[in-house]
Amino acid sequence: MNIWQSFKAWRQGRYEQRIAKMRDAGKCPDCDGKGFTIMAGDYLSAAPLDCAGCNGSGSFSDWEK
Ligand SMILES: [Zn+2]
Numbered sequence: 001m002n003i004w005q006s007f008k009a010w011r012q013g014r015y016e017q018r019i020a021k022m023r024d025a026g027k028c029p030d031c032d033g034k035g036f037t038i039m040a041g042d043y044l045s046a047a048p049l050d051c052a053g054c055n056g057s058g059s060f061s062d063w064e065k
Pocket residue numbers: 028029030031032033034035036051052053054055056057058059063
C-alpha cells in the first residue's frame with residue numbers, strides 16, 4: 001500500500017466514523033444537525049441556506065434518503 005492509498009483509507013475511515021457518530025446522534029452529517037449551511041468566504045452577504053443533504057430538517061433520517 002503506498003502513501004496515497006493509506007491516506008485515502010484514513011480519510012475514508014474518518015468519514016465513516018463521522019457518519020456513524022451522526023447516525024447515533026440522529027443528526028445530518030452535512031450540517032451537524034443545524035439544518036442550514038453558510039457559504040464560506042462570504043459571511044457578510046450570505047444568508048443561511050437550507051442544507052442540501054437533509055433539506056433543512058437537520059435529521060439523519062432525511063440525510064440518508
Ligand atoms: Zn443537513
